[in-house]
Amino acid sequence: MDSSLKEAILRQREMLTGLLIKPMRNLAKTCAGLMNDRAAMEALLQRMLPAIDYCQHLFVLDANGVQFTDNITHEGHDARHYGRDRSQRPYMQDIIATDFKLSDAYISRYNKRPSLTAMQVIRDENFNVIGFLGADYDLRDLPATQGVYQEPAAWRQIKGDPAIRSGIFLQERVQSQMDAHMDDVLALMVSLICGYGVFHGKLHFSSSRASIWLVNDPFRYRILSIDELQDPDILLTLPPQKYIDQAIVPIGDIEPIFEMLRQLRFADETIYLRAGSLNICNGMVSLNFSCDGSHYIRYDEFLGKGLDFWFGAAASNDAKCAPCG
Structure with a gap:
């Protein structure tokens, strides 16, 4: 997992812990006097559940981690979990040292929901552990405590299928229809991005097709066949649109980026580009090579690397060349 994503998850968990810990601690103090009275404990949980924000259900375990109550839900009692041994569940591990623990997110066993x-x-007046108070939350009900995670712009390399990688030097590029009409295809893609509102375009060189996403209809993608990619008449079906303000890729770099994709397609007959895309809003170029190695790289860094970087090692049959990772 990317380090910035890990940091975002950690911050989110810290905020959720701050939100949940106080009401849980206060309720646990009240529970301490009812550990010998199941009916009274369940009545307390039923009464207090509405006061525990976002909680789906409450339950109490004894000192051995065995469930002492039903699950108490907003709809009433769920007796399926009474007597369940939860002592080995991840959220029970090392909890004595911290008194409060928030589990990692998981898919619930019964409802199949992110939880x-x-x-x-729960401690008695002498600070002895006499039980545990549990509360389950549906992730979809919890408040958003920070903005949407932002994808980092750092270059990322992802290795693909080992079966493909092991046989890379036994294969050779086969001329596709797109290869034979590359000039027309690239010119059309540049026009779509620069003047017709396409913010993300991907060329599938080996299968001779493209997929595009439009600014004024971003929730649906469109597939263009090789015939359509050779026919400028398709521009008549789209309203002309100025280069979008959200783009961080300078309009003058669009054509050089696609020209570089062409070079990566044809530079080597064994290790070659199968697919490449550009998103002008996040500025990222994605590459997928015949060795099934994938790369995500900022447009300016991509343009700054010449063919020697990508294929200098490939020419010597080095399986650790840049495209393969």
């Missing part, structure tokens, strides 16, 4: 479990130690 979290919060656990709070």
Whole structure:
């Protein structure tokens, strides 16, 4: 997992812990006096559930981690979990040292929903552990405590199928229809991006097709066949549109980027580009090579690397060349 994504998850968990820990701790203090009275404990949980924001259901375990109550839900009692041994569940591990623990997100066993479990130690007046208070949350109900995670712009390399990589030097590029009409295809893609509102375009060189996303209809992609990619008449079906303000890729770099994709397609007959895309809003170029190695790289860094970088090692049959990762 990318380090910035890990950091975003950590910040989110810290914020959720701050939101949940106080009401759980307060309820656990009240629970301490009812550990010998199941009916009274369940009545307490039923009464307090509406006061625990976003909680789906509450339950209490005994000191051995065995469930002492039904699950108490907004609809009433769910007796399926009474007597369940939860002592080995991940959210129970090392909880004594912290008194409160928020589980990692998981898909719930019964409802198949993205969930979290919060656990709070219940202690008696002598600070002995006498039980555990649990609360389950549906991730979809929890408040958004920060903005949407932003994809980092750093170059990322991802290795593909080992079966493809192991046989890379036994294969050779086969001339596709797109290869034979590359001038027309690239000219059309540049026109679509620069003047017709396409913000993300991907060329599938080996299968001779393209996929495009439009600014004024971003939730649907369109597939263009090789026949359509050779026919400028398709521009008549789209309203002309000035180069979008959201783009971070300078309009003058669009043609050089696609020209570089052409060079990566034809530079080597064994390790060659199968597909490449450009998103002008996040500025990222994606590349997928015949060795099934994939790269995500900023447009300016992409333009700054020549063919020697990509294929200098490939020419010597080095399986660790840049495209393969």
